[in-house]
Amino acid sequence: MPRIPYWNIDYGIIIDLLAIPVAIVFFYGLYRQWLLIKQGKMRVIPSIGNMIQGIGTFRLKAFLVRGILNARLYRKPASGIAHGFVFWGMVILFIGTNLVILNILFGLPVFSGGFNRWFMSFMLDLAGFLTLVGIVFFLVRRMIPPVRLRLPEARKGFVPVSGLLGLILITGFVTEGARIAAAAGSLEAGAFVGNFLASNLISPALALEIHAVTWWVHGLLSLGFVAYIPYSPLVHIVLAPVNVGFADPAPNVKMGVMDFSAFENEDAEELPALGANKLADFTRKRFLDFSSCLWCGRCQEVCPAYNTDKPLSPKGVIVTLADRLASGKLDESLIEGISMDAIFNCTTCAACMEACPVSINQPKTIMRFRQNLVMEQSRIPELMGKAVASLEQRAHPFFGTGSGAAEWRKDLDVPIFEPGQTEYLLWIGCSVAYEQRAQKIGRAMVRILQKAGTSFGILEESRCTGDPAKQMGNEFLFAEIAQQNIEDFSALGIKKIITLCPHCFNSFSRHYPKLGGEYEIIPHGSFIKILMDEKKLNLVRKDQLITYHDPCYLGRRNGIYDDPRTVIAGVGGLVEMPRHRNESFCCGGGGGNYWAEELGSRINQQRAGEAMETNADTIAVACPFCLLMLTDGLKKHTEETKIFDIAEIVAASMV
């Protein structure tokens, strides 16, 4: 028997009419969300002529892949699949419900033939069933929550709304089962759940009454649910994909550069606040971040600071802000609530950002607090303060170093960059110049370049790109140093730069162009790969197992994972640590934390331990800070010297 609209129901049209106020309540709820987000500041982008942007640039691909297909959720298979069941189940049920409405309004023949059997019966039953399975999974998990959901705070409101959805699904199935049972003996092809209920659980004698009641209950609950969505945690159905669409494309933590010209302007009436101290200092995009947070704690689970008992949880930061935003506390100082220690414990490794299913930029939020502490309030942990002072005074942060600027190249004949003659500037940077262990990277790279016959030269005196200042929140000092470097590069006509440090690479490629310094930048690992491809290096492949630690600023921040691995595979056998590539664990030195007294346990020891467990003969890195941090961390596990930069490994394999 074909299905008939409002069968067994009097005045069923009331449900459809109620859809109108429900839609109004639903959209009003979304409008309230917009009003919250709209309180954020507009973004000013100085590099494109002081253009003011509401939220940002919308990226359709990210919206579809990460927002709609929820690609990142499946990294945790169980909750990813459960979420997939609920999300796609609801999408199909939503389509089915709309087809029913079209059938009522326009007689769209959806209840006949194969379409009825396979979609309206089988697919909708399957969608409802899987949604219910997903809901049960989530309800059970709310009762026995993993730490990431529980700490530092669990989101309230999921249980009632999930329970409501479960009830809607159950009443929907009961209605269907009663309808089939009332049809006395003829089951409905494809409706496997409805048929099961009709044949096993619903008495045909009572079917008509049950149907009449549950039809109304199901309809009214469904309407209530839709109206409730924007006022419940399920608002993420709308906010999360939008946030993903507006997010910077991964892999990328764009910190931008700051424009300090207003401070130079004698007539400027109001000077911009530097960084953020209260909610009102954040932009609309950050407000959208805070509102979109699922409180899922995936960020916290991968955070090196959180995992080594430091007082920082990226989830904690975002949910604190989300809470304050929801309660309208826009002008309260937040820094004390979050704690200065937490703010400076972030290594800016971007693992949280990579793990976040809704593309929230946690490091940027944390950095904005750091900027405020440093540039507005003169507050910085003591060792970081010394590094910043040293950068300001002597253009490198290695206060108290035992090395002079030229010591790394003692007894080596290293060419100085000649304008118009030299092709590449080999940028030594601060750590390679001033830290004894790291100096060997510079020496190895010089040997490699000389062997390959590359036209390269160095600056007379090594210095820093300013990256440590930027990471510690002192954007002003970064801008000053960068501008000085850019001026000097222009005078020398430098166009191509080989970097030894991913932090330098990141600064040059990402931040210098915004200050007027455009160069071709090549990290040393990638350059070695080019030399290997061009057969300019004669290497012996040794019988050695090498594991590779991905530096955050090369890997997650710039997507360079393969070149160093290709280089390593050319000189030995590559063995991976469990956490590698975009899931790699920080060495602990990022975010200026090379100059920190670590609280809790030590990140470098944990990471060095992971590297040891691979049983590799050698632990390779492609960053001087990783080299220093892990060398120190390894001391806890062994007295052997096992950690080398890829340049050192390649130089040792040259014949």
Place this chain on the structure above:
Amino acid sequence: MHIAVLAKVVPDYLVPSMDFELSNNRAHERFSRMLGLYDENAIETAIQIKEKTSGSLTLISYGSENDIQFLRKGAAMGADQLILVKGTSDDAAVIAGNLMAALQSIDNVDLVLAGQQSADMDRGVVPGILAQMLGVPFIPQIGDVDHENGSWTVTQITAQGKRELEFSGPGVLSITSIPENVPRIPAVRAIFAAKKKPVIKLESTDQKKMALNELEVAIPKIECVCEFIDVEDPGQAVRILLNRLNEERYL
């Protein structure tokens, strides 16, 4: 409350010994120049007093015009004005005499602070000579400074412990570094504001030199002698190491 801080711009005091070299018997010009190490502690101490007492702070230096750019850091930290006495002598009595002239050119100064010693010559005598010239007490190696009921309470810090002292009226203190006076990183607003703060330049005046001649300046030849402390327990290794360093008078 008006506090004056004496500060000196010096060559980088952290130049590694292997890299250190002389030109014209002084640190080579290639080394970066900066505010003296303890002078920054003195400025920080003064700012904290200024903040507590709503006072004012003048930074006074004896040196070249080129030093002003480095002295501005003191202004960015919180000094209200800078006075530079232009001069090139490194005779402590000449410097003290000129600093006194600068002090006398401004209104009643309630307290004069200086770094415990300059970071280039490490002599620590100028503040003492200045106090004698001014006829006020001089107390070296001061950590905390407090002002209550018109008198100053100061804590003198030595390797052996602390001593609290009290005096009233102006005095000259030389400041040592303690965790409470770690120099602040100037806020960006303050850096820009410092560019507009007044700089008073004074010509140096003739002062009586100390009766001594510089005969020779030399830097020690650095030799590396490596010695292994061969013990299992790191705690014991540290104790032995500390003893050795004490014996050799490195500590």
